[in-house]
Amino acid sequence: MGGDFGPRSIVQASLACLSATPSLHLTLVGQPSLLEELIHGQSAADRARLTIVAASEVITMDEKPAQALRGKPDSSMRVALERVRDGKAQACVSAGNTGALMALSRFVLKTLPGIDRPAMVAAIPTQKGFCQLLDLGANVDCTAEHLLQFAVMGSVAAQTLGIHRPRVALLNIGTEDIKGNQQVKLAATLLQAARGINYIGFIEGDGLYRGEADVVVCDGFVGNILLKSSEGLATMIAARIEALFKKNFASRVVGALALPLMKRLQADLAPARHNGASFLGLQGIVVKSHGSAGVQGFQSAIQRALIEIQENLPGRLHGRLEDLLS
Amino acid sequence: MGGDFGPRSIVQASLACLSATPSLHLTLVGQPSLLEELIHGQSAADRARLTIVAASEVITMDEKPAQALRGKPDSSMRVALERVRDGKAQACVSAGNTGALMALSRFVLKTLPGIDRPAMVAAIPTQKGFCQLLDLGANVDCTAEHLLQFAVMGSVAAQTLGIHRPRVALLNIGTEDIKGNQQVKLAATLLQAARGINYIGFIEGDGLYRGEADVVVCDGFVGNILLKSSEGLATMIAARIEALFKKNFASRVVGALALPLMKRLQADLAPARHNGASFLGLQGIVVKSHGSAGVQGFQSAIQRALIEIQENLPGRLHGRLEDLLS
Numbered sequence: 001m002g003g004d005f006g007p008r009s010i011v012q013a014s015l016a017c018l019s020a021t022p023s024l025h026l027t028l029v030g031q032p033s034l035l036e037e038l039i040h041g042q043s044a045a046d047r048a049r050l051t052i053v054a055a056s057e058v059i060t061m062d063e064k065p066a067q068a069l070r071g072k073p074d075s076s077m078r079v080a081l082e083r084v085r086d087g088k089a090q091a092c093v094s095a096g097n098t099g100a101l102m103a104l105s106r107f108v109l110k111t112l113p114g115i116d117r118p119a120m121v122a123a124i125p126t127q128k129g130f131c132q133l134l135d136l137g138a139n140v141d142c143t144a145e146h147l148l149q150f151a152v153m154g155s156v157a158a159q160t161l162g163i164h165r166p167r168v169a170l171l172n173i174g175t176e177d178i179k180g181n182q183q184v185k186l187a188a189t190l191l192q193a194a195r196g197i198n199y200i201g202f203i204e205g206d207g208l209y210r211g212e213a214d215v216v217v218c219d220g221f222v223g224n225i226l227l228k229s230s231e232g233l234a235t236m237i238a239a240r241i242e243a244l245f246k247k248n249f250a251s252r253v254v255g256a257l258a259l260p261l262m263k264r265l266q267a268d269l270a271p272a273r274h275n276g277a278s279f280l281g282l283q284g285i286v287v288k289s290h291g292s293a294g295v296q297g298f299q300s301a302i303q304r305a306l307i308e309i310q311e312n313l314p315g316r317l318h319g320r321l322e323d324l325l326s
Numbered sequence: 327m328g329g330d331f332g333p334r335s336i337v338q339a340s341l342a343c344l345s346a347t348p349s350l351h352l353t354l355v356g357q358p359s360l361l362e363e364l365i366h367g368q369s370a371a372d373r374a375r376l377t378i379v380a381a382s383e384v385i386t387m388d389e390k391p392a393q394a395l396r397g398k399p400d401s402s403m404r405v406a407l408e409r410v411r412d413g414k415a416q417a418c419v420s421a422g423n424t425g426a427l428m429a430l431s432r433f434v435l436k437t438l439p440g441i442d443r444p445a446m447v448a449a450i451p452t453q454k455g456f457c458q459l460l461d462l463g464a465n466v467d468c469t470a471e472h473l474l475q476f477a478v479m480g481s482v483a484a485q486t487l488g489i490h491r492p493r494v495a496l497l498n499i500g501t502e503d504i505k506g507n508q509q510v511k512l513a514a515t516l517l518q519a520a521r522g523i524n525y526i527g528f529i530e531g532d533g534l535y536r537g538e539a540d541v542v543v544c545d546g547f548v549g550n551i552l553l554k555s556s557e558g559l560a561t562m563i564a565a566r567i568e569a570l571f572k573k574n575f576a577s578r579v580v581g582a583l584a585l586p587l588m589k590r591l592q593a594d595l596a597p598a599r600h601n602g603a604s605f606l607g608l609q610g611i612v613v614k615s616h617g618s619a620g621v622q623g624f625q626s627a628i629q630r631a632l633i634e635i636q637e638n639l640p641g642r643l644h645g646r647l648e649d650l651l652s
Contacts, residue, residue, distance in 0.1 A: 064504065127562050137499050140507045173463050173550040181466045181547055205555030209562045221507055224499040225548055226555050229531030233556050236453050236535045237563055
């Protein structure tokens with residue numbers, strides 16, 4: 001029921017995913033009459049693998065996490081998470097209120113042993129491919145131990161995406177040992193001592209985009225600001241390019257030719273809007289789609305959940321944590 | 327003597343500025359024989375307004391601030407700052423080691439009354455013009471009081487650049503009151519109570535690039551990472567655009583037509599590389615040019631110093647601080 005556009009694009013994305021993946025079963029959680037109506041309007045050859053589960057309440061985009069947690073026992077978000085907890089679903093995908101989703105996920109699913117706080121991770125495009133950036137805003141104040149836990153989780157997540165020995169770096173304002181705040185310096189010491197993590201040291205903001213690491217670790221304040229400012233900058237560049245190409249006839253011609261290229265670039269550059277962000281460290285799979293994601297964005301989020309199910313991400317994470325933090 | 331390219335481009339930039347500004351007098355501080363040689367190779371109609379002052383030592387780009395402070399009493403950086411302190415120069419412009427320049431500036435020039443720590447500010451391009459972002463890395467851990475001081479300094483700096491009633495915002499991971507870490511929340515309370523500051527509330531990373539504020543305040547860790555990741559992203563986008571345009575004949579034609587537009591865009595998008603960053607809160611004017619700035623970058627830095635002299639930035643800041651913090 002969440003997201004800036006409500007359930008319409010979610011239903012469309014669900015039907016598209018069902019067509020693309022014959023083994024997929026989806027459950028839509030929300031107000032049945034509304035969902036039925038939306039499905040009715042769509043061509044739905046794969047209706048048989050689509051179930052509707054009723055939930056009478058909806059958490060709004062500006063609701064406070066505490067309110068969502070206490071005030072709405074029958075919200076679509078909570079009911080969906082409870083199905084994961086009860087083994088009726090293998091993953092929960094939502095485009096709703098991020099803070100509420102995180103609070104409810106922790107409450108309903110609980111964290112894995114050894115994890116204090118779940119983190120939010122997304123793939124950021126780089127000059128060489130992608131890097132997994134975490135935390136993206138779930139944890140505002142972090143200790144060095146939290147950063148270590150994020151590094152472990154990010155490393156395992158990157159492995160499930162096919163990267164053999166992920167290069168893990170700590171985001172900092174310089175690459176020398178003396179640079180940074182206390183948490184970052186202490187986290188570096190912890191990571192150097194951690195077994196089985198390919199820790200490559202500090203990385204700066206430009207190094208991230210040069211593709212120098214597969215996993216970049218920071219606290220949620222910094223990660224969120226990096227992500228949102230990158231989205232803002234990419235949007236600004238796209239707008240400027242469009243404006244430049246509208247100036248005169250010659251540049252309009254150039255612009256028309258370049259437009260499809262630009263659109264693809266722009267999509268690549270708003271990562272969290274186009275791919276899902278995963279919650280890591282929970283006893284279950286939760287993928288957050290951007291609130292303003294369209295049909296394609298929500299499809300990517302379902303896709304990411306599918307990979308995490310196939311790769312058994314929480315199980316692998318649990319094993320890795322036992323190994324490392326014992 | 328600093329910067330990634332050494333004094334060559336600094337000398338060139340100096341001669342270009344002398345030609346452009348007939349009232350300007352410049353002093354080059356460094357190894358006289360080397361500087362004489364570099365000037366000798368250049369057309370220099372305005373030599374009369376160029377003085378060389380000897381300094382026997384050079385602070386390297388990777389030297390630690392403490393080392394620069396204690397170990398090199400006759401460094402070009404220190405001698406230049408001492409000339410500002412002694413009234414022999416009205417501003418110091420350097421492309422050298424940032425940490426060393428900050429430490430030496432504090433030691434030689436001292437901070438203004440009411441300022442604990444100087445901050446580093448630069449103009450960042452936005453969809454609507456520019457915004458002044460501070461701190462950019464001089465202060466890694468900041469209290470709410472420091473953020474308040476940055477807001478005051480940024481506001482006055484924006485005024486000297488011609489903005490009548492600068493909109494001042496605090497960088498945060500959301501715009502609601504409950505968002506953010508303790509320092510940011512407390513700083514918001516302080517700013518709401520501060521007289522004479524046009525405080526508009528929290529701003530997110532994307533709001534910054536949308537041009538929603540004239541001054542954006544954050545701690546140096548966050549500011550530095552925002553700045554460097556923006557530079558990295560802009561470079562990546564430029565590289566991708568170039569690659570797209572090289573794919574086939576049609577796109578090569580498009581690329582050739584679009585190239586000048588792209589170059590200008592790219593320059594706009596590496597702000598600190600192309601404009602100078604000012605140190606605010608000192609009893610004197612210090613402008614830092616990016617280490618890898620070319621001739622044009624260093625010219626912009628000299629230009630920024632000229633504006634700050636004309637507008638008497640430290641004097642205005644001093645008056646404003648007395649007014650506000652008394």
